[in-house]
Amino acid sequence: MRAVLPYDPRQPASTPRIGELPDPVVGRDEVLIQVRATALNRADLLQLRGLYPPPPGESEVPGLECAGDVVAVGSSVEGWSVGDRVMALLAGGGQAERVACPAGQLMPIPPQLSYTDGAALPEAALTAWTNLVVEGHLENGKSVLITGATSGIGTFAVQLARCCGAEVVAAGRSLERLDLLRTLGATHCVVLADGMPEAVRNATEGRGADVAMDLVGGRWLPATLASLADGGRLILVGLMAGRRAELDLGEVLRRRLTLRGSVLRSRSRHEKRELVAGFRAFADERLADGSLMPVVDHVAPFDRIAAAYQHMADGSQLGKIVIEF
Ligand SMILES: NC(=O)c1ccc[n+]([C@@H]2O[C@H](COP(=O)([O-])OP(=O)(O)OC[C@H]3O[C@@H](n4cnc5c(N)ncnc54)[C@H](OP(=O)(O)O)[C@@H]3O)[C@@H](O)[C@H]2O)c1
Known part of the structure; x- marks a missing residue:
């Protein structure tokens, strides 16, 4: 072959x-x-x-x-x-x-x-499912910030989060490129910048996001962490902006934040089977009726x-x- x-x-x-x-x-x-x-x-x-x-x-x-x-x-x-x-x-x-x-x-x-x-x-769907729902505990009525939202993973994650009933804030380097995300279910689009936490709070009635699915990491990690609501969870999935960041750990303690890393490929076949089964139970109908599209x-x-x-x-x-x- x-x-x-x-x-x-x-x-x-x-x-x-x-x-x-x-x-x-x-x-x-x-x-x-x-x-x-x-x-x-x-x-x-x-x-x-x-x-x-x-x-x-x-x-x-x-x-x-x-x-x-x-x-x-x-x-x-x-x-x-x-x-x-x-x-x-x-x-x-x-x-x-x-x-x-x-x-x-x-x-x-x-x-x-x-x-x-x-x-x-498959890769976008299962990465989005694993990190938004299984690791992030995203559910109806919660809010989520998705950084790197214009990516292959991000464009599916925005749709999936919307299907979960979440308020979706999409973040990227250019508002123009983020425009598409509104048609996929993002209610707000924000630019990756030092002012992102304020923009996310404005988009979430002052609270900040309950969950962040972070596809960029690097120098934007502190701003993504600061965009969370108290008790929020940040799931680090990608490192498009780099592997190193300086964090205020006092903020993590004081605001009871969770920072979790996650990778799909190295999970066992057993874990992948469970993830695929969970995703299918939620998504088969939504894929069939076009609510979820690559x-x-x-x-x-x-x-x-x-x-x-x-x-x-x-x-x-x-x-x-x-x-x-
Ligand atoms: N942990 C896991 O299990 C897992 C699984 C799959 C993928 N991933 C990771 O998820 C990330 C996205 O993957 P993908 O295949 O969906 O990517 P992709 O389609 O290639 O898109 C990458 C996006 O990243 C943004 N970007 C590029 N350089 C950047 C920078 N320096 N700073 C900030 N944003 C930047 C770009 O958006 P703008 O130009 O619009 O800002 C682009 O749309 C990658 O890091 C990948 O390795 C992780």
Whole structure:
């Protein structure tokens, strides 16, 4: 099969190399997917340089999500059959013509969605679900600040938070780029700046946000923390603005704030199965009726994947970058 080749320390690459690999072997609790589309994630840029290896035992081919057709089913798999149209959350292997995926990480593609839409969903959907609902305890009537809201993850998180009944404040570096988020359910848009806490309080009747899903971290972490209501929870999910920040720990103590880090890829297959089941119970109907939709910025054919990686590295996309086979 054609695939993006795994990282090779003898041939360090700054662009993905396409080559031939043997088809994956399907385990007892896995299905084999003929991949029709896959989507890019920032982690792929690191993996290409050997900086973000897959969890032990998982495919070394990059690719954290895909959509396609089931072409083989492991002996202990129930509920999935050859021919099913599926989208899959992967620990790796999506940037290839075929991938083996644990059955617990599959979701059906709603009939009105294409493979391209399906490929853009799993990573954004499960990252948003895990951090807003499971870690963030977001629920009806609460408020949430989402930083980096124009990202692939952010554009889905805004919709999911709205579906939970939350008041959504979307933050990013440019108000113009944030405009789209209003159509996705954000009630307020604020700029990442030192004045962000005041803008968030103005948007939340003076309280601050109950939950923050932070996709940028770095120099904006203090402002995001200061945007929380007393007793609020900040879930740190991404580090687009950098790995280092200086915090006033007195504020964390005094205002009983929670700061929690979270990563999806390294979670066990068991945890992922539970997360996918929880997400599906909430979202299957909402995906089917269009209340939740992936935001796709750009679609490219597999043989142009190097240019698509470059587009992601440039950072000007608004939503997901999808690769079609
Ligand atoms: N922890 C997890 O489990 C997990 C899972 C998936 C992704 N992530 C992380 O989540 C983040 C978003 O991922 P993605 O794939 O959705 O990203 P993406 O679509 O590539 O979008 C990145 C966004 O970040 C903003 N940005 C870029 N550079 C920035 C900077 N220096 N400071 C502030 N904002 C900046 C840009 O928005 P504007 O230009 O509009 O401001 C852009 O829309 C990444 O850090 C990724 O690694 C974490």
